[in-house]
Amino acid sequence: MIAISHCSKSYPSQNGEPAIPVLAGLDLTINDREFVCVLGPSGCGKTTLLRLLAGLVLPDAGELTIDGRPITGPSPECGLVFQDFALLPWADVLANVAFGLEVRSVPPAERRARAQALVDAVGLAGFERHYPRQLSGGMQQRVGLARALAVDPAILLMDEPFGSLDSQTRRALQEDLLRLHHQNRKTVVFVTHSVDEAVRLGDRIVLLSARPARVEEIIEVGLPRPRPDDLGTSPRFVGTKEYLWKRLKRQAAAGTGANVI
Amino acid sequence: MSSDAATIASTEPAGTPGGATGQDWRPRAASLLGALVIWECAARLLASPVLPPASAVLAALIAMTASGEILGNLAISLGALTIGYAAAAVVGVGVGAAMGRFRPVEVILEPYLNALLASPALIYVPVLFTLFGATRLTQVGAVFLHTVFVITVTTQAGVRNTSPALVEMAAAFGATERQIFWKIRLPEAWPFVMTGLRIGVPLAVKGMVNGEMFIAFMGLGALVQTYGGRFEPDRVLAILVVLILVALAGTSLLDAVDRRIRRPA
Numbered sequence A: 001m002i003a004i005s006h007c008s009k010s011y012p013s014q015n016g017e018p019a020i021p022v023l024a025g026l027d028l029t030i031n032d033r034e035f036v037c038v039l040g041p042s043g044c045g046k047t048t049l050l051r052l053l054a055g056l057v058l059p060d061a062g063e064l065t066i067d068g069r070p071i072t073g074p075s076p077e078c079g080l081v082f083q084d085f086a087l088l089p090w091a092d093v094l095a096n097v098a099f100g101l102e103v104r105s106v107p108p109a110e111r112r113a114r115a116q117a118l119v120d121a122v123g124l125a126g127f128e129r130h131y132p133r134q135l136s137g138g139m140q141q142r143v144g145l146a147r148a149l150a151v152d153p154a155i156l157l158m159d160e161p162f163g164s165l166d167s168q169t170r171r172a173l174q175e176d177l178l179r180l181h182h183q184n185r186k187t188v189v190f191v192t193h194s195v196d197e198a199v200r201l202g203d204r205i206v207l208l209s210a211r212p213a214r215v216e217e218i219i220e221v222g223l224p225r226p227r228p229d230d231l232g233t234s235p236r237f238v239g240t241k242e243y244l245w246k247r248l249k250r251q252a253a254a255g256t257g258a259n260v261i
Numbered sequence B: 001m002s003s004d005a006a007t008i009a010s011t012e013p014a015g016t017p018g019g020a021t022g023q024d025w026r027p028r029a030a031s032l033l034g035a036l037v038i039w040e041c042a043a044r045l046l047a048s049p050v051l052p053p054a055s056a057v058l059a060a061l062i063a064m065t066a067s068g069e070i071l072g073n074l075a076i077s078l079g080a081l082t083i084g085y086a087a088a089a090v091v092g093v094g095v096g097a098a099m100g101r102f103r104p105v106e107v108i109l110e111p112y113l114n115a116l117l118a119s120p121a122l123i124y125v126p127v128l129f130t131l132f133g134a135t136r137l138t139q140v141g142a143v144f145l146h147t148v149f150v151i152t153v154t155t156q157a158g159v160r161n162t163s164p165a166l167v168e169m170a171a172a173f174g175a176t177e178r179q180i181f182w183k184i185r186l187p188e189a190w191p192f193v194m195t196g197l198r199i200g201v202p203l204a205v206k207g208m209v210n211g212e213m214f215i216a217f218m219g220l221g222a223l224v225q226t227y228g229g230r231f232e233p234d235r236v237l238a239i240l241v242v243l244i245l246v247a248l249a250g251t252s253l254l255d256a257v258d259r260r261i262r263r264p265a
Helices: A046-053 A093-097 A099-103 A108-121 A137-150 A167-183 A195-201 A229-233 A235-254 B025-046 B054-066 B069-101 B103-118 B121-132 B136-160 B164-172 B177-215 B219-229 B233-262
Strands: A002-011 A020-030 A035-039 A061-066 A078-081 A155-159 A187-192 A204-208 A215-220
Touching: A002 A046, A020 A046, A020 A061, A020 A215, A035 A046, A035 A195, A046 A155, A046 A187, A078 A137, A078 B164, A093 A099, A093 A108, A093 A137, A099 A108, A099 A137, A099 B177, A108 A137, A137 A155, A137 A167, A167 A195, A187 A195, A195 A235, A204 A235, A215 A235, A229 A235, B025 B054, B054 B069, B054 B233, B069 B103, B069 B136, B069 B177, B069 B219, B069 B233, B103 B136, B121 B136, B121 B177, B136 B177, B164 B177, B177 B219, B177 B233, B219 B233
Parallel strands: A035 A187, A035 A204, A078 A155, A155 A187
Antiparallel strands: A002 A020, A002 A061, A204 A215
16 A cells, blocks of 8 residues: 655756755555556646656655555565666667566576567567667567566556547557456555546556645546456446546636636 | 557668768769779879879889888887877776766866877877887877877767766666666766777877877887988878878778677667
8 A cells, every 4th residue: 555645856957046846745645556547737746746756866854654564665575667668779679578677686697588478468569679779669568568568567657658649549558557456456546647548557646736745535436347448438438437527627817827728 | 469569660770880881982982093093193283393193102002012111110100009099098987977976076077188188199299208208108108198088088978968858867876886787877988988089090190190200200200200301202191091090090991990899788
Protein backbone atom coordinates (compact mmCIF):
# COMPACT_ATOMS: atom_id res chain seq x y z
CA MET A 1 0.00 0.00 0.00
CA ILE A 2 1.17 3.49 -0.84
CA ALA A 3 0.26 6.18 1.66
CA ILE A 4 0.80 9.87 1.04
CA SER A 5 -0.02 12.14 3.92
CA HIS A 6 0.04 15.94 4.09
CA CYS A 7 2.67 16.00 1.43
CA SER A 8 4.01 19.38 0.33
CA LYS A 9 6.63 20.25 -2.23
CA SER A 10 7.73 23.52 -3.74
CA TYR A 11 10.38 24.32 -6.29
CA PRO A 12 12.74 27.26 -5.97
CA SER A 13 12.09 29.76 -8.72
CA GLN A 14 14.69 31.71 -10.62
CA ASN A 15 15.78 35.31 -9.87
CA GLY A 16 15.31 34.97 -6.13
CA GLU A 17 11.53 35.13 -6.29
CA PRO A 18 9.59 33.12 -3.74
CA ALA A 19 9.46 29.35 -4.22
CA ILE A 20 6.58 27.96 -6.27
CA PRO A 21 4.42 25.57 -4.24
CA VAL A 22 3.55 22.54 -6.37
CA LEU A 23 1.91 20.23 -3.87
CA ALA A 24 0.17 21.59 -0.80
CA GLY A 25 -0.72 19.05 1.84
CA LEU A 26 -1.69 16.24 -0.49
CA ASP A 27 -3.27 13.11 0.98
CA LEU A 28 -3.77 9.90 -0.98
CA THR A 29 -3.83 6.18 -0.34
CA ILE A 30 -3.29 3.65 -3.12
CA ASN A 31 -4.08 0.00 -2.53
CA ASP A 32 -2.04 -2.96 -3.70
CA ARG A 33 -2.73 -4.11 -7.27
CA GLU A 34 -4.86 -1.11 -7.92
CA PHE A 35 -4.73 0.85 -11.17
CA VAL A 36 -4.91 4.53 -10.27
CA CYS A 37 -4.96 7.27 -12.85
CA VAL A 38 -3.89 10.75 -11.76
CA LEU A 39 -5.64 13.44 -13.73
CA GLY A 40 -5.37 17.20 -13.42
CA PRO A 41 -4.91 20.45 -15.29
CA SER A 42 -1.59 20.91 -17.08
CA GLY A 43 1.26 21.92 -14.85
CA CYS A 44 -0.64 21.07 -11.68
CA GLY A 45 2.02 18.85 -10.19
CA LYS A 46 1.09 15.39 -11.46
CA THR A 47 4.64 14.65 -12.50
CA THR A 48 5.99 15.97 -9.21
CA LEU A 49 3.74 13.54 -7.38
CA LEU A 50 5.16 10.69 -9.44
CA ARG A 51 8.75 11.82 -8.89
CA LEU A 52 8.08 11.85 -5.16
CA LEU A 53 6.72 8.30 -5.33
CA ALA A 54 9.79 7.26 -7.35
CA GLY A 55 12.06 8.71 -4.67
CA LEU A 56 13.69 11.05 -7.17
CA VAL A 57 12.77 14.06 -5.06
CA LEU A 58 11.88 14.26 -1.39
CA PRO A 59 8.92 16.18 0.05
CA ASP A 60 9.40 19.44 1.97
CA ALA A 61 6.77 18.34 4.46
CA GLY A 62 4.57 15.35 5.01
CA GLU A 63 5.31 11.69 4.46
CA LEU A 64 5.18 9.09 1.72
CA THR A 65 5.33 5.43 2.61
CA ILE A 66 5.25 2.13 0.74
CA ASP A 67 3.95 -0.65 2.99
CA GLY A 68 4.68 1.57 5.95
CA ARG A 69 8.31 2.29 5.03
CA PRO A 70 9.08 5.91 4.21
CA ILE A 71 10.40 6.64 0.72
CA THR A 72 13.93 8.00 1.06
CA GLY A 73 15.22 7.37 -2.46
CA PRO A 74 14.62 5.24 -5.55
CA SER A 75 13.25 1.90 -4.49
CA PRO A 76 13.60 -1.48 -6.21
CA GLU A 77 9.86 -1.90 -5.68
CA CYS A 78 9.11 0.76 -8.28
CA GLY A 79 9.47 0.63 -12.06
CA LEU A 80 9.22 3.88 -13.98
CA VAL A 81 7.93 4.56 -17.47
CA PHE A 82 8.84 8.00 -18.81
CA GLN A 83 6.96 10.41 -21.00
CA ASP A 84 9.95 10.92 -23.30
CA PHE A 85 10.85 7.18 -23.19
CA ALA A 86 14.40 7.90 -21.88
CA LEU A 87 15.97 5.04 -23.86
CA LEU A 88 19.72 4.71 -24.30
CA PRO A 89 20.31 5.61 -27.97
CA TRP A 90 23.56 3.62 -28.12
CA ALA A 91 22.02 0.40 -26.80
CA ASP A 92 19.79 -2.00 -28.71
CA VAL A 93 16.32 -3.04 -27.59
CA LEU A 94 17.49 -6.00 -25.56
CA ALA A 95 20.18 -4.00 -23.75
CA ASN A 96 17.70 -1.20 -23.03
CA VAL A 97 15.19 -3.62 -21.56
CA ALA A 98 17.94 -5.18 -19.47
CA PHE A 99 19.18 -1.83 -18.13
CA GLY A 100 17.45 -2.03 -14.74
CA LEU A 101 18.72 -5.59 -14.28
CA GLU A 102 22.24 -4.53 -15.24
CA VAL A 103 22.17 -1.77 -12.64
CA ARG A 104 21.09 -4.34 -10.06
CA SER A 105 23.98 -6.62 -11.04
CA VAL A 106 21.83 -9.51 -12.27
CA PRO A 107 24.16 -12.03 -13.98
CA PRO A 108 24.31 -11.59 -17.80
CA ALA A 109 22.65 -14.89 -18.75
CA GLU A 110 19.70 -14.35 -16.44
CA ARG A 111 19.52 -10.72 -17.52
CA ARG A 112 19.26 -11.68 -21.17
CA ALA A 113 16.64 -14.35 -20.55
CA ARG A 114 14.51 -12.02 -18.49
CA ALA A 115 14.84 -9.15 -20.96
CA GLN A 116 13.94 -11.48 -23.83
CA ALA A 117 10.79 -12.61 -22.01
CA LEU A 118 9.69 -8.99 -21.58
CA VAL A 119 10.55 -8.10 -25.18
CA ASP A 120 8.22 -10.92 -26.22
CA ALA A 121 5.55 -9.83 -23.75
CA VAL A 122 5.35 -6.30 -25.18
CA GLY A 123 5.24 -7.60 -28.75
CA LEU A 124 8.73 -6.65 -29.88
CA ALA A 125 10.05 -10.13 -30.71
CA GLY A 126 12.32 -9.85 -33.74
CA PHE A 127 13.40 -6.29 -32.87
CA GLU A 128 15.92 -7.23 -30.15
CA ARG A 129 18.89 -5.94 -32.13
CA HIS A 130 17.23 -2.73 -33.30
CA TYR A 131 18.28 0.62 -31.92
CA PRO A 132 15.76 3.12 -30.53
CA ARG A 133 16.10 5.47 -33.51
CA GLN A 134 15.07 2.62 -35.79
CA LEU A 135 11.77 2.23 -33.93
CA SER A 136 8.54 4.18 -34.05
CA GLY A 137 7.43 6.12 -30.96
CA GLY A 138 4.99 3.41 -29.97
CA MET A 139 7.66 0.73 -30.20
CA GLN A 140 10.07 2.88 -28.21
CA GLN A 141 7.57 3.17 -25.41
CA ARG A 142 7.04 -0.60 -25.52
CA VAL A 143 10.75 -0.84 -24.80
CA GLY A 144 10.29 1.62 -21.93
CA LEU A 145 7.45 -0.47 -20.54
CA ALA A 146 9.41 -3.71 -20.89
CA ARG A 147 12.38 -2.13 -19.11
CA ALA A 148 10.20 -1.10 -16.20
CA LEU A 149 8.57 -4.54 -15.98
CA ALA A 150 11.87 -6.40 -16.30
CA VAL A 151 12.86 -5.56 -12.73
CA ASP A 152 9.55 -7.08 -11.64
CA PRO A 153 8.45 -4.12 -9.55
CA ALA A 154 5.44 -4.27 -7.25
CA ILE A 155 4.56 -0.74 -8.34
CA LEU A 156 4.55 0.63 -11.85
CA LEU A 157 4.83 4.42 -12.06
CA MET A 158 3.91 5.85 -15.44
CA ASP A 159 4.34 9.51 -16.30
CA GLU A 160 2.10 10.41 -19.25
CA PRO A 161 3.68 7.47 -21.05
CA PHE A 162 1.48 7.63 -24.15
CA GLY A 163 1.17 11.40 -24.29
CA SER A 164 3.38 11.88 -27.34
CA LEU A 165 1.88 9.05 -29.41
CA ASP A 166 -0.73 9.32 -32.15
CA SER A 167 -4.21 8.17 -31.22
CA GLN A 168 -4.09 4.76 -32.93
CA THR A 169 -0.76 3.83 -31.41
CA ARG A 170 -1.96 5.13 -28.10
CA ARG A 171 -5.01 2.85 -28.19
CA ALA A 172 -2.85 -0.14 -29.08
CA LEU A 173 -0.53 0.52 -26.16
CA GLN A 174 -3.42 1.11 -23.77
CA GLU A 175 -4.88 -2.24 -24.71
CA ASP A 176 -1.55 -3.99 -24.30
CA LEU A 177 -1.04 -2.35 -20.93
CA LEU A 178 -4.50 -3.51 -19.80
CA ARG A 179 -3.70 -7.02 -20.98
CA LEU A 180 -0.35 -7.06 -19.16
CA HIS A 181 -1.97 -5.63 -16.05
CA HIS A 182 -4.63 -8.31 -16.18
CA GLN A 183 -2.05 -11.09 -16.51
CA ASN A 184 0.22 -9.84 -13.78
CA ARG A 185 -1.46 -7.44 -11.44
CA LYS A 186 0.76 -4.70 -10.18
CA THR A 187 -0.04 -1.46 -8.48
CA VAL A 188 -0.10 1.12 -11.25
CA VAL A 189 0.04 4.88 -10.78
CA PHE A 190 -0.63 6.35 -14.19
CA VAL A 191 -0.34 10.09 -14.72
CA THR A 192 -2.24 11.41 -17.70
CA HIS A 193 -3.93 14.54 -18.96
CA SER A 194 -6.32 12.56 -21.11
CA VAL A 195 -9.77 12.02 -19.63
CA ASP A 196 -10.46 9.24 -22.11
CA GLU A 197 -7.28 7.42 -21.16
CA ALA A 198 -7.93 7.73 -17.44
CA VAL A 199 -11.42 6.24 -17.69
CA ARG A 200 -10.29 3.54 -20.11
CA LEU A 201 -7.49 2.31 -17.85
CA GLY A 202 -8.13 3.16 -14.23
CA ASP A 203 -9.90 1.49 -11.32
CA ARG A 204 -9.93 4.87 -9.63
CA ILE A 205 -9.22 8.33 -10.94
CA VAL A 206 -7.57 10.88 -8.68
CA LEU A 207 -8.50 14.35 -9.84
CA LEU A 208 -5.98 16.95 -8.71
CA SER A 209 -6.69 20.64 -8.27
CA ALA A 210 -4.82 23.39 -10.07
CA ARG A 211 -1.39 24.19 -8.62
CA PRO A 212 -0.61 23.87 -5.77
CA ALA A 213 -2.18 20.45 -6.09
CA ARG A 214 -4.47 18.81 -3.61
CA VAL A 215 -6.72 15.84 -4.22
CA GLU A 216 -9.87 17.43 -5.56
CA GLU A 217 -11.93 14.31 -5.94
CA ILE A 218 -11.53 10.56 -6.26
CA ILE A 219 -13.77 8.83 -8.78
CA GLU A 220 -14.46 5.10 -8.76
CA VAL A 221 -14.63 4.10 -12.40
CA GLY A 222 -16.59 0.91 -11.78
CA LEU A 223 -16.21 -0.51 -15.28
CA PRO A 224 -15.70 -4.27 -15.55
CA ARG A 225 -12.29 -5.88 -16.09
CA PRO A 226 -11.17 -7.02 -18.55
CA ARG A 227 -12.52 -3.91 -20.21
CA PRO A 228 -14.94 -4.85 -23.00
CA ASP A 229 -14.22 -4.01 -26.64
CA ASP A 230 -17.31 -1.80 -26.89
CA LEU A 231 -16.18 0.24 -23.88
CA GLY A 232 -16.35 3.46 -25.88
CA THR A 233 -20.13 3.23 -26.28
CA SER A 234 -20.94 2.13 -22.71
CA PRO A 235 -23.11 4.75 -20.98
CA ARG A 236 -21.05 4.55 -17.84
CA PHE A 237 -17.83 5.25 -19.75
CA VAL A 238 -19.37 8.20 -21.58
CA GLY A 239 -21.00 9.55 -18.43
CA THR A 240 -17.79 9.36 -16.39
CA LYS A 241 -15.87 11.12 -19.13
CA GLU A 242 -18.42 13.92 -19.35
CA TYR A 243 -18.37 14.37 -15.62
CA LEU A 244 -14.56 14.49 -15.48
CA TRP A 245 -14.43 16.95 -18.35
CA LYS A 246 -16.63 19.39 -16.49
CA ARG A 247 -14.62 19.05 -13.29
CA LEU A 248 -11.35 19.42 -15.11
CA LYS A 249 -12.50 22.53 -16.96
CA ARG A 250 -13.46 24.14 -13.71
CA GLN A 251 -10.05 23.25 -12.23
CA ALA A 252 -8.23 24.67 -15.21
CA ALA A 253 -10.23 27.89 -14.99
CA ALA A 254 -9.40 28.14 -11.31
CA GLY A 255 -5.72 27.82 -12.16
CA THR A 256 -3.53 30.58 -13.54
CA GLY A 257 -4.14 30.08 -17.24
CA ALA A 258 -7.85 29.73 -18.04
CA ASN A 259 -7.82 27.04 -20.74
CA VAL A 260 -4.56 25.21 -20.50
CA ILE A 261 -5.73 21.62 -20.42
CA MET B 1 1.78 -7.62 -32.00
CA SER B 2 0.13 -4.29 -32.62
CA SER B 3 -0.16 -2.06 -35.65
CA ASP B 4 2.76 0.24 -34.97
CA ALA B 5 5.30 -2.57 -34.96
CA ALA B 6 5.18 -2.59 -38.74
CA THR B 7 6.30 1.00 -39.10
CA ILE B 8 10.05 1.06 -38.81
CA ALA B 9 11.66 4.41 -39.30
CA SER B 10 14.81 3.04 -40.88
CA THR B 11 16.76 -0.18 -40.96
CA GLU B 12 20.30 0.99 -41.67
CA PRO B 13 22.96 -0.71 -39.58
CA ALA B 14 23.76 1.02 -36.36
CA GLY B 15 26.82 3.12 -35.71
CA THR B 16 29.02 3.62 -38.74
CA PRO B 17 31.59 6.12 -37.53
CA GLY B 18 33.74 7.95 -40.02
CA GLY B 19 32.47 9.24 -43.32
CA ALA B 20 33.68 6.92 -46.06
CA THR B 21 31.50 4.08 -47.25
CA GLY B 22 32.46 1.31 -49.67
CA GLN B 23 31.40 3.35 -52.71
CA ASP B 24 33.58 6.38 -52.04
CA TRP B 25 36.97 5.03 -53.07
CA ARG B 26 36.47 5.30 -56.85
CA PRO B 27 36.00 9.09 -57.07
CA ARG B 28 38.70 9.52 -54.45
CA ALA B 29 41.23 7.43 -56.36
CA ALA B 30 40.35 9.27 -59.57
CA SER B 31 40.81 12.62 -57.86
CA LEU B 32 44.15 11.58 -56.38
CA LEU B 33 45.38 10.34 -59.72
CA GLY B 34 44.28 13.57 -61.41
CA ALA B 35 46.05 15.68 -58.79
CA LEU B 36 49.26 13.69 -59.27
CA VAL B 37 49.09 14.16 -63.04
CA ILE B 38 48.55 17.91 -62.66
CA TRP B 39 51.40 18.10 -60.16
CA GLU B 40 53.74 16.18 -62.44
CA CYS B 41 52.90 18.32 -65.52
CA ALA B 42 53.03 21.62 -63.64
CA ALA B 43 56.38 20.79 -62.06
CA ARG B 44 57.88 19.78 -65.41
CA LEU B 45 56.53 22.89 -67.15
CA LEU B 46 57.71 25.28 -64.44
CA ALA B 47 61.00 23.44 -63.91
CA SER B 48 61.29 25.28 -60.60
CA PRO B 49 63.81 24.04 -58.02
CA VAL B 50 61.24 24.44 -55.19
CA LEU B 51 58.62 22.20 -56.84
CA PRO B 52 59.96 18.75 -57.70
CA PRO B 53 57.68 16.59 -59.85
CA ALA B 54 55.69 13.80 -58.20
CA SER B 55 57.85 11.18 -59.86
CA ALA B 56 60.99 12.67 -58.28
CA VAL B 57 59.35 12.58 -54.83
CA LEU B 58 58.37 8.96 -55.40
CA ALA B 59 61.93 8.14 -56.46
CA ALA B 60 63.29 9.89 -53.36
CA LEU B 61 60.84 7.95 -51.19
CA ILE B 62 61.96 4.64 -52.70
CA ALA B 63 65.64 5.54 -52.38
CA MET B 64 65.29 6.66 -48.75
CA THR B 65 63.29 3.57 -47.88
CA ALA B 66 65.89 1.33 -49.51
CA SER B 67 68.71 3.05 -47.60
CA GLY B 68 66.86 2.45 -44.31
CA GLU B 69 66.70 6.15 -43.46
CA ILE B 70 62.91 6.23 -43.43
CA LEU B 71 62.25 3.04 -41.48
CA GLY B 72 64.91 3.67 -38.84
CA ASN B 73 63.72 7.19 -38.12
CA LEU B 74 60.08 6.19 -38.45
CA ALA B 75 60.56 3.66 -35.64
CA ILE B 76 62.04 6.35 -33.38
CA SER B 77 59.28 8.81 -34.26
CA LEU B 78 56.47 6.31 -33.82
CA GLY B 79 57.71 5.42 -30.35
CA ALA B 80 57.51 9.05 -29.21
CA LEU B 81 54.21 9.50 -31.04
CA THR B 82 52.58 6.51 -29.35
CA ILE B 83 53.75 7.37 -25.85
CA GLY B 84 52.91 11.07 -26.15
CA TYR B 85 49.53 10.42 -27.71
CA ALA B 86 48.55 7.74 -25.19
CA ALA B 87 49.49 10.04 -22.31
CA ALA B 88 47.51 12.87 -23.88
CA ALA B 89 44.50 10.59 -24.34
CA VAL B 90 44.56 9.42 -20.72
CA VAL B 91 45.12 12.88 -19.24
CA GLY B 92 42.79 14.62 -21.68
CA VAL B 93 39.88 12.25 -21.17
CA GLY B 94 40.45 12.17 -17.41
CA VAL B 95 40.70 15.91 -16.89
CA GLY B 96 37.98 16.62 -19.46
CA ALA B 97 35.61 14.18 -17.76
CA ALA B 98 36.31 15.71 -14.36
CA MET B 99 35.69 19.18 -15.75
CA GLY B 100 32.47 18.14 -17.47
CA ARG B 101 31.19 16.33 -14.42
CA PHE B 102 32.16 18.63 -11.56
CA ARG B 103 31.32 22.28 -11.96
CA PRO B 104 33.99 23.55 -9.48
CA VAL B 105 36.74 21.75 -11.40
CA GLU B 106 35.44 23.31 -14.59
CA VAL B 107 35.30 26.79 -13.06
CA ILE B 108 38.89 26.54 -11.87
CA LEU B 109 40.49 24.89 -14.91
CA GLU B 110 38.54 26.35 -17.82
CA PRO B 111 40.50 29.64 -18.15
CA TYR B 112 43.79 27.72 -18.30
CA LEU B 113 42.40 25.28 -20.82
CA ASN B 114 41.18 28.07 -23.05
CA ALA B 115 44.50 29.88 -22.78
CA LEU B 116 46.47 26.75 -23.62
CA LEU B 117 44.17 25.94 -26.53
CA ALA B 118 44.70 29.40 -27.93
CA SER B 119 48.48 29.35 -27.69
CA PRO B 120 50.36 27.93 -30.68
CA ALA B 121 51.69 24.58 -29.50
CA LEU B 122 54.96 25.21 -31.32
CA ILE B 123 56.11 27.60 -28.57
CA TYR B 124 56.12 24.78 -26.02
CA VAL B 125 58.92 23.05 -27.87
CA PRO B 126 61.77 25.43 -26.96
CA VAL B 127 60.49 25.43 -23.39
CA LEU B 128 60.63 21.63 -23.34
CA PHE B 129 64.09 21.74 -24.90
CA THR B 130 65.28 24.07 -22.16
CA LEU B 131 63.85 21.74 -19.53
CA PHE B 132 64.83 18.34 -20.89
CA GLY B 133 67.46 19.04 -23.54
CA ALA B 134 67.81 16.85 -26.63
CA THR B 135 66.09 13.84 -25.07
CA ARG B 136 63.12 11.64 -25.74
CA LEU B 137 61.26 13.54 -23.05
CA THR B 138 61.28 16.67 -25.21
CA GLN B 139 60.07 14.64 -28.16
CA VAL B 140 57.27 12.96 -26.18
CA GLY B 141 56.38 16.20 -24.42
CA ALA B 142 55.94 17.99 -27.75
CA VAL B 143 53.50 15.31 -28.93
CA PHE B 144 51.65 15.46 -25.61
CA LEU B 145 51.27 19.23 -25.54
CA HIS B 146 50.11 19.40 -29.14
CA THR B 147 47.36 16.87 -28.44
CA VAL B 148 46.13 16.98 -24.87
CA PHE B 149 44.08 20.20 -24.85
CA VAL B 150 41.87 19.31 -27.78
CA ILE B 151 41.04 15.94 -26.23
CA THR B 152 40.33 17.66 -22.91
CA VAL B 153 37.97 20.22 -24.35
CA THR B 154 35.93 17.78 -26.44
CA THR B 155 35.61 15.31 -23.56
CA GLN B 156 34.54 18.14 -21.27
CA ALA B 157 31.86 19.21 -23.73
CA GLY B 158 30.62 15.64 -24.12
CA VAL B 159 30.41 14.82 -20.43
CA ARG B 160 28.83 18.17 -19.60
CA ASN B 161 26.04 17.62 -22.11
CA THR B 162 24.64 14.46 -20.54
CA SER B 163 20.87 14.51 -20.88
CA PRO B 164 19.23 14.93 -17.46
CA ALA B 165 16.41 12.62 -18.57
CA LEU B 166 18.76 9.65 -18.93
CA VAL B 167 20.51 10.39 -15.65
CA GLU B 168 17.13 10.54 -13.92
CA MET B 169 16.08 7.30 -15.57
CA ALA B 170 19.20 5.56 -14.32
CA ALA B 171 18.72 7.01 -10.84
CA ALA B 172 15.13 5.79 -10.81
CA PHE B 173 16.39 2.27 -11.47
CA GLY B 174 18.67 2.63 -8.47
CA ALA B 175 21.95 3.29 -10.30
CA THR B 176 24.76 4.63 -8.11
CA GLU B 177 26.65 7.78 -9.11
CA ARG B 178 29.48 5.53 -10.28
CA GLN B 179 27.15 3.42 -12.43
CA ILE B 180 25.60 6.57 -13.86
CA PHE B 181 29.06 7.73 -14.91
CA TRP B 182 30.04 4.49 -16.62
CA LYS B 183 26.67 3.53 -18.05
CA ILE B 184 25.21 6.93 -18.98
CA ARG B 185 27.62 9.86 -18.97
CA LEU B 186 30.59 8.21 -20.62
CA PRO B 187 28.68 6.39 -23.39
CA GLU B 188 26.75 9.56 -24.10
CA ALA B 189 29.96 11.58 -24.27
CA TRP B 190 31.69 8.92 -26.38
CA PRO B 191 31.17 10.55 -29.81
CA PHE B 192 32.71 13.74 -28.39
CA VAL B 193 35.62 11.83 -26.89
CA MET B 194 36.20 10.06 -30.21
CA THR B 195 36.13 13.37 -32.08
CA GLY B 196 38.83 14.73 -29.77
CA LEU B 197 40.92 11.60 -30.18
CA ARG B 198 40.57 11.75 -33.98
CA ILE B 199 41.51 15.43 -34.19
CA GLY B 200 44.36 14.60 -31.83
CA VAL B 201 46.07 12.16 -34.23
CA PRO B 202 47.27 14.67 -36.87
CA LEU B 203 48.06 17.16 -34.10
CA ALA B 204 50.23 14.53 -32.43
CA VAL B 205 52.07 13.96 -35.72
CA LYS B 206 52.64 17.72 -35.98
CA GLY B 207 53.92 17.79 -32.44
CA MET B 208 56.26 14.93 -33.17
CA VAL B 209 57.77 16.68 -36.22
CA ASN B 210 57.97 20.05 -34.46
CA GLY B 211 59.78 18.49 -31.52
CA GLU B 212 62.18 16.52 -33.69
CA MET B 213 62.94 19.44 -35.98
CA PHE B 214 63.93 21.44 -32.93
CA ILE B 215 66.05 18.72 -31.39
CA ALA B 216 67.37 18.02 -34.90
CA PHE B 217 69.07 14.70 -34.43
CA MET B 218 66.43 12.05 -34.21
CA GLY B 219 63.31 10.93 -35.96
CA LEU B 220 61.63 11.98 -39.18
CA GLY B 221 61.61 15.62 -38.06
CA ALA B 222 65.38 15.61 -37.90
CA LEU B 223 65.46 14.15 -41.39
CA VAL B 224 63.24 16.99 -42.61
CA GLN B 225 65.64 19.45 -41.01
CA THR B 226 68.64 17.83 -42.66
CA TYR B 227 67.25 17.72 -46.20
CA GLY B 228 65.56 21.10 -45.82
CA GLY B 229 68.96 22.56 -44.96
CA ARG B 230 70.54 20.85 -47.95
CA PHE B 231 67.72 22.13 -50.10
CA GLU B 232 66.47 18.80 -51.36
CA PRO B 233 62.73 19.42 -51.65
CA ASP B 234 62.01 16.01 -53.22
CA ARG B 235 63.29 14.31 -50.08
CA VAL B 236 61.43 16.71 -47.76
CA LEU B 237 58.20 16.03 -49.63
CA ALA B 238 58.87 12.29 -49.51
CA ILE B 239 59.02 12.53 -45.71
CA LEU B 240 55.84 14.59 -45.74
CA VAL B 241 54.13 11.72 -47.60
CA VAL B 242 55.27 9.33 -44.88
CA LEU B 243 53.96 11.68 -42.17
CA ILE B 244 50.57 11.93 -43.84
CA LEU B 245 50.41 8.15 -44.12
CA VAL B 246 51.25 7.86 -40.40
CA ALA B 247 48.40 10.23 -39.49
CA LEU B 248 45.94 8.40 -41.74
CA ALA B 249 46.98 5.03 -40.36
CA GLY B 250 46.54 6.33 -36.82
CA THR B 251 43.05 7.64 -37.54
CA SER B 252 42.04 4.38 -39.23
CA LEU B 253 43.31 2.39 -36.28
CA LEU B 254 41.27 4.59 -33.96
CA ASP B 255 38.13 4.09 -36.05
CA ALA B 256 38.63 0.34 -35.92
CA VAL B 257 38.93 0.46 -32.13
CA ASP B 258 35.83 2.67 -31.99
CA ARG B 259 33.81 0.22 -34.06
CA ARG B 260 34.87 -2.60 -31.79
CA ILE B 261 33.93 -0.71 -28.64
CA ARG B 262 30.58 0.39 -30.00
CA ARG B 263 29.65 -3.08 -31.17
CA PRO B 264 26.67 -4.14 -29.00
CA ALA B 265 27.53 -6.68 -26.35
